[in-house]
Amino acid sequence: MDELELIARVTARFSRPDDGLGIGDDAAVIPPSTARALSVDASIEGVHFERTFGPLEAIAARAFEAAASDLAAMGARFESALLSFEIPSTITGAEFDAILEGFARAAERAGGHVVGGNIAKGLRLAFHTTVIGRLDRPAWTRSSARPGDALFVSGPTGAAAAGLTLLFRGEARRAPALVDAFLGPRARFDVAAAVADRARAAIDLSDGLLLDLGRLADASRVAAVIELDALPAHPAEASVGDVLDLPLLRLTGGESYELLVAGPRELEGTAGLVRVGWIEEGVGVRVIDARGEAIPLPEVRGHVHR
Amino acid sequence: MDELELIARVTARFSRPDDGLGIGDDAAVIPPSTARALSVDASIEGVHFERTFGPLEAIAARAFEAAASDLAAMGARFESALLSFEIPSTITGAEFDAILEGFARAAERAGGHVVGGNIAKGLRLAFHTTVIGRLDRPAWTRSSARPGDALFVSGPTGAAAAGLTLLFRGEARRAPALVDAFLGPRARFDVAAAVADRARAAIDLSDGLLLDLGRLADASRVAAVIELDALPAHPAEASVGDVLDLPLLRLTGGESYELLVAGPRELEGTAGLVRVGWIEEGVGVRVIDARGEAIPLPEVRGHVHR
Missing domain, CATH: 3.90.650.10 (PurM-like C-terminal domain)
Structure with a gap:
C-alpha cells in the first residue's frame, strides 16, 4: 500500500462526525483546559517487539498503553493521542487496519481519542505515540518523595x-x-x-x-x-x-x-x-x-x- | 553512545532551571490555555534526508520547521515540542549534540521550547517531532475556502x-x-x-x-x-x-x-x-x-x- 492509501485508511478509522477538526487537517485542535501533561513513547519492530509476538492489534494496543502510562504516572487523565507511524510498503490493508484498530480501541478504553498523526515509509514498523492528558490537580513528580513515605x-x-x-x-x-x-x-x-x-x-x-x-x-x-x-x-x-x-x-x-x-x-x-x-x-x-x-x-x- | 548517555545529553540541553517539571519527569506539563493545535511530523534518514545533505544541526532544524509548519497553517503560535528520536548506536556525542542544538535553536527561534521526548535505538536516524501551539482565535481549516476567495x-x-x-x-x-x-x-x-x-x-x-x-x-x-x-x-x-x-x-x-x-x-x-x-x-x-x-x-x- 502507498502513503495515500494508508492516509485514507487512517482518516476513515479515526474521523469523528461530530468533529469539525482533527484528522484530515494540518493539525488537531484540542479545547481549552486546565494544565495538560504530554508524553511521547516509541515502539519499534526489532527493538521493542517482533511481529511473531502476537497479533498486530495487540502490539499496537501495547504501544498505546506504554505511552499512556507516563500520563498515569503524573496523575493526568488521558485525553488525546497523535500517532506517528513508520510503515513498510509491504504492509497489507488488513495488517494496517489491525494496527489502527489496536490504537483506536486502546485510546477509547482509556477515555480519549486519536486526534491526528503522520505516516512515513519505514524499513520496519515503528509507532511513535504522543499522548496528551488533563491535569485536574498538580502533577505528581519524581522529586516529591520524602523520608517516612x-x-x-x-x-x-x-x-x-x-x-x-x-x-x-x-x-x-x-x-x-x-x-x-x-x-x-x-x-x-x-x-x-x-x-x-x-x-x-x-x-x-x-x-x-x-x-x-x-x-x-x-x-x-x-x-x-x-x-x-x-x-x-x-x-x-x-x-x-x-x-x-x-x-x-x-x-x-x-x-x-x-x-x-x-x-x-x-x-x-x-x-x-x-x-x-x-x-x-x-x-x-x-x-x-x-x-x-x-x-x-x-x-x-x-x-x-x- | 548508549541510551542512558543520550538521555543525559538531552536532559542537559533542554532542562530549564526555572522549570519544576518537564525534561526528566514521566511527562511534560503545559499550563492552562485557550485551545491548542497539535501536530506530529517525521524526518527519517534515507526517506526524507541523507546525512550528506548538510550539517546535522541544519537537518534537525529542518525537521522542526517541517513539523511547526502545520501549526502556522492552522493560525496557531508555536509553544512546545516533544522529540521522539531513533538513534543508531554508532552516533557520536558531537553528532548527537548537533542534532539537539538544531532542535533547540529552531524551537527557540519559533518562540517556544522542547519540553520532552523519547529516545529509542534505530537502524538509522529518525526524528518524530510533536508540536503544540496556542490558538488565540478559531483555527484555519481546509474546509473554509469560498467561491470568490x-x-x-x-x-x-x-x-x-x-x-x-x-x-x-x-x-x-x-x-x-x-x-x-x-x-x-x-x-x-x-x-x-x-x-x-x-x-x-x-x-x-x-x-x-x-x-x-x-x-x-x-x-x-x-x-x-x-x-x-x-x-x-x-x-x-x-x-x-x-x-x-x-x-x-x-x-x-x-x-x-x-x-x-x-x-x-x-x-x-x-x-x-x-x-x-x-x-x-x-x-x-x-x-x-x-x-x-x-x-x-x-x-x-x-x-x-x-
Missing part, C-alpha cells in the same frame, strides 16, 4: 520482563500468562485516580524497578529501601522459576507499566497497591532481605533494549 | 523540491541557494500572524501545490484555479532551468513550507503573499496559462517520498 507497587514488577524473555527465547508456551503480562499491559489510570489526593510521588516501571526508583530517589534527594520478599509475584511465575531469575527480573525487568507510588502507609491495599519498602534520609537505593540485611545490587540496574 | 502563496513553491532533486543527483553545487531553500525552510508564522484576522483558509505546501490545494478544494467543496505564470520563482531557479522541469516542480514539488492562503484579494502583498489564483464553484483544481487556457495536469500530483 512508604513505597508501593501496583502489581508484579517482573512479569512483563519474564514474558518478554520467554518470547525472545521462543518459549512463550511455558507461561502464556506472562506473555500476556508483557503484551497486554494497561496504563494504571485506575490506580492514579484512586490515590490521586493522597500519593506524594509516582513513576512507572518501564525501565525496571531499580532504575526507575533510583531516578525517583535522586530527583527527591532521598534514599529508597526495597524489601525483596515484599515484591509481588505474578501467579504464573511459579512455572518458570527454574528457567528465569525471578528475583532479578522483579528488581530490574522493564516493560512493566505498573506504577511505583510514594505516600502514606495507609495507601496499602488501595487499588491493589502493595507496600514494598520506604523512603529515608540518604542517597541511592538499597534492597534488603527478610532479615533486613542488604542484598548486593545487580550490575545492570534496569532494562536496556536490544 | 483569492489564492495566495507565501513564496516560491518549487524551490525546495528543486534543491532536493539537486541533492539526490549529487548536483548541489549547481544552485546552493536552492539547496538552502530545501534545507533551511522556516515555518511561516510571520505570514500567519500578518493575515490572522483576514484569511479564510490555509494549508502548507509540504506535499506539493496541486495535491495540497486539491485537499483544500475537496474539503471546502469548491474548485480552485491556479495561474501557472503567477507562481513565484526562486531567483536561483534561473541557473537550473535547463536541467529541471521548473513549472512541474512549482506545481507538484513538495518539501516546501510556504503557506497557501485563501482570502480576500486585498491580502496581496501582505507579508509577501503573491496572488496565484482563485476559488470558484465546482470541483477539483485547474491550472491555466497566460491566455486562460487549461494546461493538462501531470499524472503525479504531488510529492511522494522515496
Whole structure:
C-alpha cells in the first residue's frame, strides 16, 4: 500500500462526525483546559517487539498503553493521542487496519481519542505515540518523595520482563500468562485516580524497578529501601522459576507499566497497591532481605533494549 | 553512545532551571490555555534526508520547521515540542549534540521550547517531532475556502523540491541557494500572524501545490484555479532551468513550507503573499496559462517520498 492509501485508511478509522477538526487537517485542535501533561513513547519492530509476538492489534494496543502510562504516572487523565507511524510498503490493508484498530480501541478504553498523526515509509514498523492528558490537580513528580513515605507497587514488577524473555527465547508456551503480562499491559489510570489526593510521588516501571526508583530517589534527594520478599509475584511465575531469575527480573525487568507510588502507609491495599519498602534520609537505593540485611545490587540496574 | 548517555545529553540541553517539571519527569506539563493545535511530523534518514545533505544541526532544524509548519497553517503560535528520536548506536556525542542544538535553536527561534521526548535505538536516524501551539482565535481549516476567495502563496513553491532533486543527483553545487531553500525552510508564522484576522483558509505546501490545494478544494467543496505564470520563482531557479522541469516542480514539488492562503484579494502583498489564483464553484483544481487556457495536469500530483 502507498502513503495515500494508508492516509485514507487512517482518516476513515479515526474521523469523528461530530468533529469539525482533527484528522484530515494540518493539525488537531484540542479545547481549552486546565494544565495538560504530554508524553511521547516509541515502539519499534526489532527493538521493542517482533511481529511473531502476537497479533498486530495487540502490539499496537501495547504501544498505546506504554505511552499512556507516563500520563498515569503524573496523575493526568488521558485525553488525546497523535500517532506517528513508520510503515513498510509491504504492509497489507488488513495488517494496517489491525494496527489502527489496536490504537483506536486502546485510546477509547482509556477515555480519549486519536486526534491526528503522520505516516512515513519505514524499513520496519515503528509507532511513535504522543499522548496528551488533563491535569485536574498538580502533577505528581519524581522529586516529591520524602523520608517516612512508604513505597508501593501496583502489581508484579517482573512479569512483563519474564514474558518478554520467554518470547525472545521462543518459549512463550511455558507461561502464556506472562506473555500476556508483557503484551497486554494497561496504563494504571485506575490506580492514579484512586490515590490521586493522597500519593506524594509516582513513576512507572518501564525501565525496571531499580532504575526507575533510583531516578525517583535522586530527583527527591532521598534514599529508597526495597524489601525483596515484599515484591509481588505474578501467579504464573511459579512455572518458570527454574528457567528465569525471578528475583532479578522483579528488581530490574522493564516493560512493566505498573506504577511505583510514594505516600502514606495507609495507601496499602488501595487499588491493589502493595507496600514494598520506604523512603529515608540518604542517597541511592538499597534492597534488603527478610532479615533486613542488604542484598548486593545487580550490575545492570534496569532494562536496556536490544 | 548508549541510551542512558543520550538521555543525559538531552536532559542537559533542554532542562530549564526555572522549570519544576518537564525534561526528566514521566511527562511534560503545559499550563492552562485557550485551545491548542497539535501536530506530529517525521524526518527519517534515507526517506526524507541523507546525512550528506548538510550539517546535522541544519537537518534537525529542518525537521522542526517541517513539523511547526502545520501549526502556522492552522493560525496557531508555536509553544512546545516533544522529540521522539531513533538513534543508531554508532552516533557520536558531537553528532548527537548537533542534532539537539538544531532542535533547540529552531524551537527557540519559533518562540517556544522542547519540553520532552523519547529516545529509542534505530537502524538509522529518525526524528518524530510533536508540536503544540496556542490558538488565540478559531483555527484555519481546509474546509473554509469560498467561491470568490483569492489564492495566495507565501513564496516560491518549487524551490525546495528543486534543491532536493539537486541533492539526490549529487548536483548541489549547481544552485546552493536552492539547496538552502530545501534545507533551511522556516515555518511561516510571520505570514500567519500578518493575515490572522483576514484569511479564510490555509494549508502548507509540504506535499506539493496541486495535491495540497486539491485537499483544500475537496474539503471546502469548491474548485480552485491556479495561474501557472503567477507562481513565484526562486531567483536561483534561473541557473537550473535547463536541467529541471521548473513549472512541474512549482506545481507538484513538495518539501516546501510556504503557506497557501485563501482570502480576500486585498491580502496581496501582505507579508509577501503573491496572488496565484482563485476559488470558484465546482470541483477539483485547474491550472491555466497566460491566455486562460487549461494546461493538462501531470499524472503525479504531488510529492511522494522515496
